[in-house]
Amino acid sequence: MRESLLVDLYELTMAHSYLKRDLNDRATFAYFVRPPVTNRSFLVFAGLDQVLSHLERMSFSSDALQYLGGLGLFDRAFLQYLEGFRFTGDVWAVEEGEIVFPGEPLLVVSAPRVEAQLVETFLLNTLNFQTLVGSKAARIVLAAGRDSTAVDFSARRDHGADAAVQVARAAYLAGFQGTSNVLAGALMGIPVVGTMAHSYVMSFPDELSSFRAFAEDHPRPVLLIDTYDTLAGAANAARVAKELRSRGRELAGVRLDSGDLAAVSQAVRNLLDSEGLPEVDIFVSGDLDEYRIERFRFAGGVAQGYGVGTRLGVSWDVPALGGVYKLVQDSAGPRMKRSPGKVTLPGRPQVWRAEDGLRDTVGLADEVLPGRPLLSPVMERGVRAWGSPELGELRRQVRATLFALPEHLRSLAPEERPSYPVAISDRLRQLVQRL
Amino acid sequence: MRESLLVDLYELTMAHSYLKRDLNDRATFAYFVRPPVTNRSFLVFAGLDQVLSHLERMSFSSDALQYLGGLGLFDRAFLQYLEGFRFTGDVWAVEEGEIVFPGEPLLVVSAPRVEAQLVETFLLNTLNFQTLVGSKAARIVLAAGRDSTAVDFSARRDHGADAAVQVARAAYLAGFQGTSNVLAGALMGIPVVGTMAHSYVMSFPDELSSFRAFAEDHPRPVLLIDTYDTLAGAANAARVAKELRSRGRELAGVRLDSGDLAAVSQAVRNLLDSEGLPEVDIFVSGDLDEYRIERFRFAGGVAQGYGVGTRLGVSWDVPALGGVYKLVQDSAGPRMKRSPGKVTLPGRPQVWRAEDGLRDTVGLADEVLPGRPLLSPVMERGVRAWGSPELGELRRQVRATLFALPEHLRSLAPEERPSYPVAISDRLRQLVQRL
Numbered sequence: 033m034r035e036s037l038l039v040d041l042y043e044l045t046m047a048h049s050y051l052k053r054d055l056n057d058r059a060t061f062a063y064f065v066r067p068p069v070t071n072r073s074f075l076v077f078a079g080l081d082q083v084l085s086h087l088e089r090m091s092f093s094s095d096a097l098q099y100l101g102g103l104g105l106f107d108r109a110f111l112q113y114l115e116g117f118r119f120t121g122d123v124w125a126v127e128e129g130e131i132v133f134p135g136e137p138l139l140v141v142s143a144p145r146v147e148a149q150l151v152e153t154f155l156l157n158t159l160n161f162q163t164l165v166g167s168k169a170a171r172i173v174l175a176a177g178r179d180s181t182a183v184d185f186s187a188r189r190d191h192g193a194d195a196a197v198q199v200a201r202a203a204y205l206a207g208f209q210g211t212s213n214v215l216a217g218a219l220m221g222i223p224v225v226g227t228m229a230h231s232y233v234m235s236f237p238d239e240l241s242s243f244r245a246f247a248e249d250h251p252r253p254v255l256l257i258d259t260y261d262t263l264a265g266a267a268n269a270a271r272v273a274k275e276l277r278s279r280g281r282e283l284a285g286v287r288l289d290s291g292d293l294a295a296v297s298q299a300v301r302n303l304l305d306s307e308g309l310p311e312v313d314i315f316v317s318g319d320l321d322e323y324r325i326e327r328f329r330f331a332g333g334v335a336q337g338y339g340v341g342t343r344l345g346v347s348w349d350v351p352a353l354g355g356v357y358k359l360v361q362d363s364a365g366p367r368m369k370r371s372p373g374k375v376t377l378p379g380r381p382q383v384w385r386a387e388d389g390l391r392d393t394v395g396l397a398d399e400v401l402p403g404r405p406l407l408s409p410v411m412e413r414g415v416r417a418w419g420s421p422e423l424g425e426l427r428r429q430v431r432a433t434l435f436a437l438p439e440h441l442r443s444l445a446p447e448e449r450p451s452y453p454v455a456i457s458d459r460l461r462q463l464v465q466r467l
Numbered sequence: 468m469r470e471s472l473l474v475d476l477y478e479l480t481m482a483h484s485y486l487k488r489d490l491n492d493r494a495t496f497a498y499f500v501r502p503p504v505t506n507r508s509f510l511v512f513a514g515l516d517q518v519l520s521h522l523e524r525m526s527f528s529s530d531a532l533q534y535l536g537g538l539g540l541f542d543r544a545f546l547q548y549l550e551g552f553r554f555t556g557d558v559w560a561v562e563e564g565e566i567v568f569p570g571e572p573l574l575v576v577s578a579p580r581v582e583a584q585l586v587e588t589f590l591l592n593t594l595n596f597q598t599l600v601g602s603k604a605a606r607i608v609l610a611a612g613r614d615s616t617a618v619d620f621s622a623r624r625d626h627g628a629d630a631a632v633q634v635a636r637a638a639y640l641a642g643f644q645g646t647s648n649v650l651a652g653a654l655m656g657i658p659v660v661g662t663m664a665h666s667y668v669m670s671f672p673d674e675l676s677s678f679r680a681f682a683e684d685h686p687r688p689v690l691l692i693d694t695y696d697t698l699a700g701a702a703n704a705a706r707v708a709k710e711l712r713s714r715g716r717e718l719a720g721v722r723l724d725s726g727d728l729a730a731v732s733q734a735v736r737n738l739l740d741s742e743g744l745p746e747v748d749i750f751v752s753g754d755l756d757e758y759r760i761e762r763f764r765f766a767g768g769v770a771q772g773y774g775v776g777t778r779l780g781v782s783w784d785v786p787a788l789g790g791v792y793k794l795v796q797d798s799a800g801p802r803m804k805r806s807p808g809k810v811t812l813p814g815r816p817q818v819w820r821a822e823d824g825l826r827d828t829v830g831l832a833d834e835v836l837p838g839r840p841l842l843s844p845v846m847e848r849g850v851r852a853w854g855s856p857e858l859g860e861l862r863r864q865v866r867a868t869l870f871a872l873p874e875h876l877r878s879l880a881p882e883e884r885p886s887y888p889v890a891i892s893d894r895l896r897q898l899v900q901r902l
Contacts, residue, residue: 035628035650037649037650037653038622038628038631038648038649038650039649039650040620040622040623040647040648040649040661041647041648041649041652041659041660041661042647042661042662042663042664042667043664044649044661045661045663045681045684045685046663046664046666046667046681048684049667049680049681049684049685050670052684053680053684055670055671059670061666095653096653099652099653100649103652103659104686105685105686145670149666152623153622153623153648154628156623156624157622157623157624157625157627157628157631158627158628160623160624161625161626161627161630185475187473187475187588187592188475188587188588188591188592188595188790189591189592189595189787189788189789190592190596190626191596191625191626191627191630191633191634191781192592192593192596192626192627192629192630192633193469193470193473193589193592193593193629194627194628194629194630195596195626195627195629195630196473196592198626198627199626212475212476212477213473213475213476213588214472214473214474214475214476214479214535215469215470215472215473215474217476217534218472218530218531218534219469224476224538225476226475226476226477226479226480227477228477228480228481229477229478229481230804231481231496231584231793231794232477232481232484234794234802234804235485235490235494235580235794235797236490245484245488246480246481246484249480249483249484249487249488250480250484250540251539251540259804342787342789345787346626346781346786346787347786348786348787351781351782351783351786352624352777352780352781352783353624354624354777355623358666359666359669359670362670367669369665369669369694
């Protein structure tokens with residue numbers, strides 16, 4: 033019964049009322065993120081695959097119907113409707129991994145009003161969370177730079193087991209190298225990575241024996257060298273690296289998790305290089321995010337890889353995205369909400385992106401404007417237009433796009449109210465004024 | 468295969484190495500939250516029930532073993548060990564819903580080292596998240612006051628479907644009245660509540676007909692009155708309330724979701740009272756949290772209920788808790804970590820709470836100190852000491868405790884580095900110095 037019941041109760045009570053009153057005309061809803069989003073000059077759209085899979089599978093089990101019946105809110109006809117429920121609507125959306133901006137429609141649903149209403153909570157929950165983490169991860173990928181890797185270490189601080197899997201997915205989509213989360217690896221086919229913990233080192237009489245043991249038992253060992261004294265740890269790691277080399281193997285790297293990471297990384301790099309071990313990578317971790325990675329690099333820190341946990345997994349500086357799903361059209365024509373500060377754009381929308389750069393225009397779907405339309409049909413009458421995308425392929429595209437972004441969009445500088453390159457078409461503006 | 472694989476890869480590679488080397492001695496790990504936690508003068512411990520259920524059920528399916536075998540990291544003996552895995556350790560913990568503080572041990576695991584290691588990520592993920600949301604919810608309950616209710620509206624902004632269910636649970640445990648999340652209602656037995664959306668109002672030719680329709684179709688209607696003009700909406704709601712009264716029914720309330728909530732709530736209260744409708748409750752929502760509810764009340768706002776979404780569900784001002792799980796003892800005796808800024812207390816711990824108030828002392832489990840011991844045995848040799856607690860009963864206890872807290876702990880005033888009433892026993896202090 034799990035995901036189909038992820039609805040806010042009012043969606044069911046409203047649906048009940050619509051059906052009773054034969055108000056089940058075709059309605060169109062648009063998903064967009066309210067501008068501005070603090071500290072984000074762009075977003076990475078993510079979560080579409082999960083939404084479409086959900087829409088295809090959505091149904092109410094007998095357990096679910098029994099629970100709903102027991103609430104005393106719904107008549108028999110409504111429960112029978114739910115028993116036969118399946119989503120039959122059309123969906124247009126931006127491609128997963130696309131760079132997008134607050135204020136522009138990213139997904140549009142057109143369906144009988146009740147169906148369009150009952151998918152709201154799942155759709156918002158999924159797109160808001162995946163886009164949130166994808167957008168945070170993209171900033172970390174940019175801060176780490178084209179030649180370094182970032183990996184997801186967030187599982188222990190994410191908001192539940194399912195969140196941990198979804199964080200790993202969105203981060204990978206946005207250019208991360210992999211995750212420490214084995215469940216995400218198993219379910220999503222994401223590469224899994226890992227080093228060792230301080231408790232492992234402490235389980236041996238001394239650091240050197242712990243390093244030797246780990247290197248023997250792991251095909252690509254990365255040694256954590258800061259349990260006692262980081263430079264002594266680096267010397268022990270160098271010794272083990274040479275022992276491995278004499279047996280035709282290689283030490284993959286060392287990890288630093290505490291102290292002044294920039295200074296320590298330089299000292300460790302010098303020690304490893306002076307021992308003739310330039311191939312041993314340095315991997316840093318410890319409450320990292322894009323700001324701290326940028327400062328680390330600015331201070332001359334040297335690392336081939338970054339392990340990023342808490343601040344990625346909960347998108348620390350912006351822990352939720354204000355995405356909304358609003359009625360834009362029904363059988364009475366274009367609709368708009370006029371509550372103070374919560375105005376919406378009316379009519380079924382389209383977004384055109386200029387061919388020569390990241391400038392978008394939001395207009396009406398039946399307009400023809402210059403540029404590439406971002407919203408394309410992804411589901412017709414409840415059936416997906418194509419299967420799930422290959423995550424690794426999306427990831428390669430996103431990385432290429434990120435490192436080609438113009439400087440002002442790549443900048444991490446916090447802006448309280450960032451401006452986005454999103455315009456409104458003349459016809460849409462006239463429609464807003466008319467309503 | 469889902470939750471047992473929620474491990475960080477390094478737990479498996481370390482476990483593999485421990486087993487190979489016969490390093491599977493009995494080890495004790497303690498869970499605690501590193502102090503300080505910004506903006507929190509106390510925490511509400513939560514998530515124990517989920518952890519114990521997980522430990523009882525934990526096993527590796529054939530799918531999981533096949534995936535792990537394919538990673539090329541583990542030998543046959545380790546995969547066979549995992550095939551027969553079950554958790555056989557002992558667990559001591561604080562009771563769910565207890566008021567606790569950063570720096571003190573909240574859960575202790577004693578088990579063969581490999582078992583204790585393999586439960587780390589799930590345990591941290593669950594306790595960190597549940598305690599995070601429970602602690603945030605408790606502050607909102609205090610801000611709303613003893614005579615008002617708070618309900619969870621966060622599903623659309625939580626970090627996935629599972630997170631939404633877990634948020635509803637932790638908030639209910641900490642004193643919330645219910646949730647809009649139907650899945651949480653079905654799975655956790657939490658009361659579900661809901662009103663109506665602006666799109667419902669907009670689906671009718673005018674507001675009054677939408678109110679009449681909703682009141683007819685819902686046994687306890689709450690009308691959203693701010694779609695067009697809030698005071699006109701309140702007048703329409705009053706008209707519908709009187710129509711209901713003439714038929715022996717009652718309007719449960721009206722909801723305000725925009726504008727200057729304090730001023731608007733006063734005006735709406737006056738209107739309803741002057742129409743002879745003092746029984747119609749006012750329900751407010753719209754990006755609320757404990758700070759905004761406090762300001763709303765301070766400004767003379769009048770409400771019987773608060774709908775709290777995003778800022779509860781992601782614990783907006785502190786979106787993750789820095790809970791850690793550290794080795795404190797093994798067959799070689801008490802252990803402590805000495806990395807800069809990450810020192811841990813050695814030995815198997817106990818916490819004593821003074822009988823006359825909220826002052827705690829952390830000591831060693833074999834000490835006898837005055838006060839009530841907070842850690843009690845909850846699992847022996849992998850079997851729970853008792854079943855799942857009744858959430859509603861825990862909730863009543865938590866509410867009573869919260870409203871009896873001393874003033875300095877109830878205060879919402881943000882403190883950058885709050886101080887906690889947690890002391891260290893003499894014997895534990897001596898042990899730290901010796902190590």
